[in-house]
Amino acid sequence: MSFRLTIEPSGEVVEVAPAQSLLDACLRAGVYLPYACHHGLCGTCKVQVLEGEVEHQASSAFALMDIEREEGKCLACVTTLRSDCVVEADVECDPDAQNLAICDLVGRVVRLADLSPTVKGIWLELPPPGLAFQAGQYVNLRVPGVVGARAFSIASAPSSACVLEFNVRKVAGGAATQYLHEQLRCGDELTLSGPLGRFFVRTSATLPMLFLAGGSGVSSPKAMLLDLLEHAWPGPLTLVYGARTPAELYDHARFESLAVQHPNFRYVAVVNEADEYWQGPTGLVHEAADEVFARRYADHKAYVCGPPAMVEACLRSLMQGRLFEQDIYTEKFLSAADATHAQARSPLFRRL
Amino acid sequence: MAHRKLTLKEKYQLMTRGLDWETTYQPMDKVFPYDQYEGIKIKNWDKWEDPFRLTMDAYWKYQAEKERKLYAILDSFSQNNGQLNLSDARYLTALKIWMQGITPAEYNSHRGFCMVGRQFRGAGARVACQMQALDELRHAQTQMHAFSQYNKHFGGFHQAMHMRDRAWYLSIPKSYFEDAMTAGPFEFVTAISFSFEYVLTNLLFMPFVSGAAYNGDMATTTFGFSAQSDESRHMTLGLEVVKFILEQHEDNVPIMQRYIDKWFWRGYRLLALVGTMMDYMLPKKVMSWAEAWGIYWEENGMALFHDLERYGIKPPKYHEIATLEKNHITHQAWTVFYTACPATAFHAWLPQPYELDWLSEKYGETFERYYRPRFAQFAELERAGERFYTNRLPLVCQTCQVPVFFTEVNNPMRQSVRQLDWQGMKFNFCSDGCKDIFAHEPEKFCQAYIPPQQIYQGNAGGARNLQEYAAWLKCEFGKDSGEYYTSEDYARWKQWHGGKDTTPSSAAA
Numbered sequence: 001m002s003f004r005l006t007i008e009p010s011g012e013v014v015e016v017a018p019a020q021s022l023l024d025a026c027l028r029a030g031v032y033l034p035y036a037c038h039h040g041l042c043g044t045c046k047v048q049v050l051e052g053e054v055e056h057q058a059s060s061a062f063a064l065m066d067i068e069r070e071e072g073k074c075l076a077c078v079t080t081l082r083s084d085c086v087v088e089a090d091v092e093c094d095p096d097a098q099n100l101a102i103c104d105l106v107g108r109v110v111r112l113a114d115l116s117p118t119v120k121g122i123w124l125e126l127p128p129p130g131l132a133f134q135a136g137q138y139v140n141l142r143v144p145g146v147v148g149a150r151a152f153s154i155a156s157a158p159s160s161a162c163v164l165e166f167n168v169r170k171v172a173g174g175a176a177t178q179y180l181h182e183q184l185r186c187g188d189e190l191t192l193s194g195p196l197g198r199f200f201v202r203t204s205a206t207l208p209m210l211f212l213a214g215g216s217g218v219s220s221p222k223a224m225l226l227d228l229l230e231h232a233w234p235g236p237l238t239l240v241y242g243a244r245t246p247a248e249l250y251d252h253a254r255f256e257s258l259a260v261q262h263p264n265f266r267y268v269a270v271v272n273e274a275d276e277y278w279q280g281p282t283g284l285v286h287e288a289a290d291e292v293f294a295r296r297y298a299d300h301k302a303y304v305c306g307p308p309a310m311v312e313a314c315l316r317s318l319m320q321g322r323l324f325e326q327d328i329y330t331e332k333f334l335s336a337a338d339a340t341h342a343q344a345r346s347p348l349f350r351r352l
Numbered sequence: 353m354a355h356r357k358l359t360l361k362e363k364y365q366l367m368t369r370g371l372d373w374e375t376t377y378q379p380m381d382k383v384f385p386y387d388q389y390e391g392i393k394i395k396n397w398d399k400w401e402d403p404f405r406l407t408m409d410a411y412w413k414y415q416a417e418k419e420r421k422l423y424a425i426l427d428s429f430s431q432n433n434g435q436l437n438l439s440d441a442r443y444l445t446a447l448k449i450w451m452q453g454i455t456p457a458e459y460n461s462h463r464g465f466c467m468v469g470r471q472f473r474g475a476g477a478r479v480a481c482q483m484q485a486l487d488e489l490r491h492a493q494t495q496m497h498a499f500s501q502y503n504k505h506f507g508g509f510h511q512a513m514h515m516r517d518r519a520w521y522l523s524i525p526k527s528y529f530e531d532a533m534t535a536g537p538f539e540f541v542t543a544i545s546f547s548f549e550y551v552l553t554n555l556l557f558m559p560f561v562s563g564a565a566y567n568g569d570m571a572t573t574t575f576g577f578s579a580q581s582d583e584s585r586h587m588t589l590g591l592e593v594v595k596f597i598l599e600q601h602e603d604n605v606p607i608m609q610r611y612i613d614k615w616f617w618r619g620y621r622l623l624a625l626v627g628t629m630m631d632y633m634l635p636k637k638v639m640s641w642a643e644a645w646g647i648y649w650e651e652n653g654m655a656l657f658h659d660l661e662r663y664g665i666k667p668p669k670y671h672e673i674a675t676l677e678k679n680h681i682t683h684q685a686w687t688v689f690y691t692a693c694p695a696t697a698f699h700a701w702l703p704q705p706y707e708l709d710w711l712s713e714k715y716g717e718t719f720e721r722y723y724r725p726r727f728a729q730f731a732e733l734e735r736a737g738e739r740f741y742t743n744r745l746p747l748v749c750q751t752c753q754v755p756v757f758f759t760e761v762n763n764p765m766r767q768s769v770r771q772l773d774w775q776g777m778k779f780n781f782c783s784d785g786c787k788d789i790f791a792h793e794p795e796k797f798c799q800a801y802i803p804p805q806q807i808y809q810g811n812a813g814g815a816r817n818l819q820e821y822a823a824w825l826k827c828e829f830g831k832d833s834g835e836y837y838t839s840e841d842y843a844r845w846k847q848w849h850g851g852k853d854t855t856p857s858s859a860a861a
Contacts, residue, residue, distance in 0.1 A: 008357055009357035009358060009359050036584050036587070037580070037584065041577065041580050041581075042580050042581055042583070042584035043580075043581035043584060044584045044588070060577060060580075060581075061421055062418050062421065062422075062577045062578045062580065062581060063577075063580065063581045065413070065414050065417045065418065066417060067413055067414075067417060068414070088357075088360070089360070090359070090360045090361065090405075091359065092359065092361075093359050093362075315662050316661065316662045316664075319662040319663055319664075320662070320663065320664045322602060324599045343655070343658055344651060344652075344654075344655035344658075345655055345658075345659060346652065346655045346656035346658075346659045347591065348591055348595065348656060348659040348660065349659060352662075
């Protein structure tokens with residue numbers, strides 16, 4: 001049994017197990033609440049209960065005053081629920097979030113293609129009406145024989161609700177990606193749940209957009225760009241897309257032709273190791289971006305997607321080029337190996 | 353989205369923004385004369401993120417209730433003679449140094465935030481500083497009250513403010529805060545809110561409050577709980593301050609780098625006092641200074657600076673030196689306290705056998721080789737009835753005001769001293785870090801009030817030797833200062849315990 005927790009003003013809904021703290025449930029569901037000490041002493045995670053009953057547990061008498069308890073305040077880091085609840089918390093309201101319902105669906109593989117030596121294209125057909133999602137979001141895919149779900153970004157535009165495209169990079173030693181690369185066949189069925197994530201374009205800001213993508217991290221930016229171009233978004237769009245070699249730079253021709261068709265779309269491709277035919281720049285994504293933007297990124301919205309080292313290098317370039325957290329969005333897909341080597345973080349940034 | 357509910361941030365902004373105005377009788381630059389000369393450029397004060405989001409009305413209510421609870425516990429503590437529950441009366445040396453050094457610093461922090469709360473052009477920043485100024489005043493006051501029970505029974509607590517302005521070892525925290533208060537408003541908030549309250553706060557607060565809990569000091573532990581919800585706001589302010597300044601203009605980055613370099617090193621030197629407390633003054637040990645430095649600086653601090661590198665900020669200059677010194681500084685400082693304690697308002701002693709073993713366990717070869725023999729030699733002298741006290745005034749670093757007793761990082765047998773000539777005067781420093789700080793602002797630091805020099809100049813009440821100097825501090829040998837095991841504190845403690853020595857036999861709480 002679990003309780004439903006609604007977080008105002010965003011309206012997000014989270015399931016909370018009986019002995020689980022509010023904060024734990026929110027953070028696991030991807031809803032960020034400010035917090036610090038994690039054991040009821042500092043008061044950073046204080047929220048207002050609007051409806052329902054809570055148990056204050058180990059909340060310190062100094063961190064949560066009697067008058068505050070009477071006003072219905074509680075400390076999310078230790079408080080548990082006794083009923084379904086509605087709380088008001090210090091969450092950011094994102095005008096571009098559609099908060100689409102998460103569905104569980106079964107899709108059938110209708111097409112498979114080797115996009116590059118390491119990336120497989122997978123097209124899944126869903127029963128009508130398909131999946132409503134925002135371009136840039138991902139789904140959790142269940143892979144036969146693999147424990148737990150794996151996250152994959154949808155690489156196609158939301159206009160195609162019934163056929164979703166995925167670009168799957170083969171991870172060395174990764175059971176799920178190995179299965180998808182070697183054993184998956186047309187006609188097979190896969191279970192997925194989604195849409196998930198907060199990586200979508202912020203059109204309400206009407207600022208020029210910059211997409212920085214590394215390797216198969218181009219999936220989300222591809223979906224975003226296709227969606228924006230289909231809807232004739234008038235503002236400037238730039239995609240800086242990097243891969244190790246020209247052979248890994250899949251969809252290169254497709255982006256080139258989109259750039260020809262749409263004068264507001266600028267496409268920059270970069271590879272680490274050029275071959276004899278490569279005419280474009282060599283180097284890393286952030287270096288190519290620095291070149292194109294002369295290290296000046298202010299007044300943009302930037303979307304960064306790729307392996308952790310590429311994302312970090314891009315964040316440094318963007319921030320030293322005067323674009324900061326409120327205008328930068330990232331999606332980091334960590335493989336098990338990436339997570340083990342992850343750098344310890346501080347609370348300096350909320351999202352990045 | 354028209355009828356969407358407001359977020360807490362939007363509600364607070366609607367309530368608090370726009371209450372400020374552009375002055376017309378006088379130009380804004382004359383109304384706010386100090387927020388530009390440092391070279392920090394603020395393009396848009398509205399980008400300030402309020403870290404407190406508290407109204408004065410709510411603030412008064414919370415703090416009033418918090419203090420009612422704190423004072424109820426302090427009352428019961430004193431009614432029940434709570435001082436008897438201490439692990440050992442030696443613990444009080446840590447509390448005396450807090451009372452004499454840190455409590456007045458809280459008060460100076462209050463004064464500093466009052467000043468910068470007047471000087472920022474942005475109303476959000478002014479309000480945040482004013483709220484913190486109130487917190488700091490309360491902390492100074494509640495600490496004095498928490499410690500007051502000990503003042504009834506033990507020496508050294510009686511004249512903290514008087515000693516703060518006179519004692520050589522208290523000029524270390526005093527000069528830290530006075531340096532910050534006499535800097536520009538942006539440097540002050542970087543020094544106090546960021547370097548002190550954020551980067552170094554765990555290294556200060558954790559040993560004191562956990563140390564109090566481990567050693568049976570309920571009054572101080574309760575003060576710690578009552579302050580923790582304030583401290584978390586102060587830490588948030590520290591992070592907002594650096595982000596705000598760094599994001600406002602790229603020209604701010606090198607200025608902030610210099611502030612961070614300076615205040616990291618100054619804070620680190622100040623923490624030598626705290627490290628010594630952890631390793632030597634707490635009878636029941638929380639963790640060693642080297643362990644605390646490893647967790648709070650090498651892990652957490654470096655994670656923060658890894659994130660700050662995105663702004664182009666590098667880890668503070670000389671932080672590697674601080675890490676290389678972690679196995680040495682506390683033993684060196686305690687040696688100085690042990691030998692110079694007649695000229696202080698606290699007692700010192702030789703580590704007890706269980707403590708020597710604990711230090712060997714925590715510091716291994718370093719302690720065995722360089723410091724244990726030193727304490728063995730002092731013990732030899734004690735047995736011969738010749739307890740060693742130093743009779744001379746130390747050479748003090750012109751910047752951090754710590755006597756130059758630290759050693760070279762590559763040679764623990766060689767004292768680290770740096771010199772610099774400026775306008776015909778010779779200035780001495782404990783390290784390259786302190787020398788660099790002086791070299792950047794010689795006009796400021798040449799004026800530093802250096803206690804030994806003042807004594808020699810006859811400005812310490814005319815004192816001609818350490819005994820007269822101690823009298824000028826209002827410290828009585830044996831009562832307030834000198835060896836612990838021949839002190840009135842120890843005699844009273846023993847008497848309360850039926851004449852038995854109750855020195856603990858293990859470091860575990």
